[in-house]
Amino acid sequence: MTQLTQKVAPFATEPFTDFSLPENKQAMEAALAKVKNELGKSYPLHIGSDKIETGDKIVSINPGNVDQTIGTVSKASKELAEQAMQTAVGAFETWKRVPARERAEFLFEAAKRMRERKHEFSAWMVYEAGKNYAEADADTAEAIDFMEYYAREMIRLSETSIHQPLVKLEGEDNRLTYIPLGVGVVIPPWNFPLAICVGMTTAAIVSGNTVVLKPASTTPVIAHKFVELMEEVGLPAGVLNFIPGSGAEVGDYLTMHPKTRFISFTGSKEVGLHINRLAAQTSEGQIWIKRLVAEMGGKDGIVVDETADLDAAAAAIVASAFGFQGQKCSAGSRAIIVESVYDKVVDKVAALASKLTVGLPELNYPIGPVVDKTSYERILGYIEIGKTEGRLLVGGGAAEGNGYYIQPTVFADVDGKARIMQEEIFGPVLAIAKAKDWKHAIEMFNDTEFGLTGAFFSAVEERIEEALETVHCGNLYINRKCTGALVGVHPFGGFNMSGTDSKAGGHDYLLLFTQAKLTSRKL
Incomplete structure (x- = not known):
């Protein structure tokens, strides 16, 4: 190849395809x-x-x-x-x-x-x-x-x-x-x-x-x-x-x-x-x-305080937890909600998660299979553990299909020290915990050996500033989901056992x- 001599254009991220348009589909x-x-x-x-x-x-x-x-x-x-x-x-x-x-x-x-x-x-x-x-x-x-x-x-x-x-x-x-x-x-x-x-x-x-x-x-x-x-x-x-x-x-x-x-x-x-x-x-x-x-990898979480946009927070929790069946190191497998709005957010998350349909990726279902039999059996094992550690709201088992399909699963009322709050499951399983207040919620978020991504939902600038300083993870997002890092925009990598x-x-x-x-x- 010949060496470049022309000025290189500035970097711009590749646009995503809009599959709602018939020609793209x-x-x-x-x-x-x-x-x-x-x-x-x-x-x-x-x-x-x-x-x-x-x-x-x-x-x-x-x-x-x-x-x-x-x-x-x-x-x-x-x-x-x-x-x-x-x-x-x-x-x-x-x-x-x-x-x-x-x-x-x-x-x-x-x-x-x-x-x-x-x-x-x-x-x-x-x-x-x-x-x-x-x-x-x-x-x-x-x-x-x-x-x-x-x-x-x-x-x-x-x-x-x-x-x-x-x-x-x-x-x-x-x-x-x-x-x-x-x-x-x-x-x-x-x-x-x-x-x-x-x-x-x-x-x-x-x-x-x-x-x-x-x-x-x-x-x-x-x-x-x-x-x-x-x-x-x-x-x-x-x-x-x-x-x-x-x-x-x-x-x-x-x-x-x-x-x-x-x-x-x-x-x-x-x-x-x-x-x-x-x-x-x-x-x-x-x-x-x-x-x-x-x-x-990580055990990423989303913290929601009582001043947050609860609908936006619930949507971000579900997107972060169940995008690609939760098989992302950035997946938000934990949600930590302050007690004054806990029930409202839990109900919203459960309603959204229950609408997710499972099926063949070739037919573009929102939720597809997990990657192989080993993952399938490990995730189902964690779901059984979750049934002893929290209140099952959505899912809870295998889904139909000639593949490794698992129902999007949500557990509420999970203790911060529970296994499904501490261990990386790498599947469509969300654990929700209750915090006394926003500071307690941050403490619960930080109580993990991982430190890859996280999100903090609040409308109070002073709390956001505190979260920016004290939430310990490599990629922290404010009032948005904790997945979806873009090259050049969100340099990606985490602390502690999340890597180098x-x-x-x-x-x-x-x-x-x-x-x-x-x-x-x-x-």
């Missing part, structure tokens, strides 16, 4: 029909320029229709993981020397082509991840945003790094530049199988690193579609290597590899802490301290994939 239905004809194919590993089929396969199924196979994806072994690592190590020596603006152009071109086929990428997520139209569309839009944003950020860093505000010293030319780290292992989640996969991977690549990508085993096909796109735009072989496989086998092997320079992970607290432990161990031949960028607060989609994110080098020349 029809376009999505056409994309679904196209993708449906492509289901069931086999997908290889990508190691350098080699496409490798293995005998061991990951079978991806539609969680909303378990009789439907999305595709079969070759599964890597330790030996193939080693081959991918050595390929990435070799590719790094040339990729790190490619000018930043040229690296950025690959992302701009990939974003352009994804935008042209936006509904097609979304349709794959409808089938493979169980997302409805709007959730899938937002996922694809975010993937486009990440590529556009990080491309611009890399250009900004490269063009301003030599002008960092260093203290001037007569007789010396001092410069601070940001150089790439090396080979990164990228382990994205299944719940945003395009957006987060794309964001994590392209941030590392545009910074000058090479990547070994191990996608989530429940959503490997959409990850492969992204890898195909990067190959289509001409990304040099070996810069991005695609090796689906077992976390216990391939993931651990790569995390402990002496040539791994950094690990970028999004997933559960338990897996994140496991990776952190392995990454902290120094392997034979390792000459650096590995860097870990981790986003590990890496702030994806923010100005300092790419610095995590670089190291600062100071050069000083005597004049």
Whole structure:
């Protein structure tokens, strides 16, 4: 690709599609029909320029229709993981020397082509991840945003790094530049199988690193579609290597590899802490301290005081709790309401939640399936626990359908120390607790090991100012839902057991994939 010479336009977020318009709905239905004809194919590993089929396969199924196979994806072994690592190590020596603006152009071109086929990428997520139209569309839009944003950020860093505000010293030319780290292992989640996969991977690549990508085993096909796109735009072989496989086998092997320079992970607290432990161990031949960028989930909540717009608060609680079946690390699975308006808000939430219908994502039901059998059984187990810890208002069990469907479930009168108020369920389950007043509500919100997102509803400015200072989470929203962070607008990452607060989609994110080098020349 030729290096960019023109001025790059300012970043603007990708607009969401309005599916209430007949032409947009029809376009999505056409994309679904196209993708449906492509289901069931086999997908290889990508190691350098080699496409490798293995005998061991990951079978991806539609969680909303378990009789439907999305595709079969070759599964890597330790030996193939080693081959991918050595390929990435070799590719790094040339990729790190490619000018930043040229690296950025690959992302701009990939974003352009994804935008042209936006509904097609979304349709794959409808089938493979169980997302409805709007959730899938937002996922694809975010993937486009990440590529556009990080491309611009890399250009900004490269063009301003030599002008960092260093203290001037007569007789010396001092410069601070940001150089790439090396080979990164990228382990994205299944719940945003395009957006987060794309964001994590392209941030590392545009910074000058090479990547070994191990996608989530429940959503490997959409990850492969992204890898195909990067190959289509001409990304040099070996810069991005695609090796689906077992976390216990391939993931651990790569995390402990002496040539791994950094690990970028999004997933559960338990897996994140496991990776952190392995990454902290120094392997034979390792000459650096590995860097870990981790986003590990949350137990997010919405606080409502007596001055708030109660209708708006109830709508935000339901949207935050049940969007994509609660399978978001930002999902508002807790609501903490002051006692003077508690009953009113509970009644409003229950009324809204009871109207949510459950069904096939392909038919665009508001609530679809959870991702797989393991999640299905775990969430139903938490619902049974909830029946002993709170008053069941809505739902309470499995829903009909040939998939992993669960009724949107609401529990009221839950103690702040209850398991369903403390543990991440990652499903369509909402726990509501009562607080004595707004300050007590904030105390209850902060009483968790997590600290990712939160929301505070109030009409009193003094209370809002206090909440802004004392509500302890990485992303705090005032008088709006606690999900729906936009790239460049709401840099995303959390405190405590929610991860390293890496702030994806923010100005300092790419610095995590670089190291600062100071050069000083005597004049």
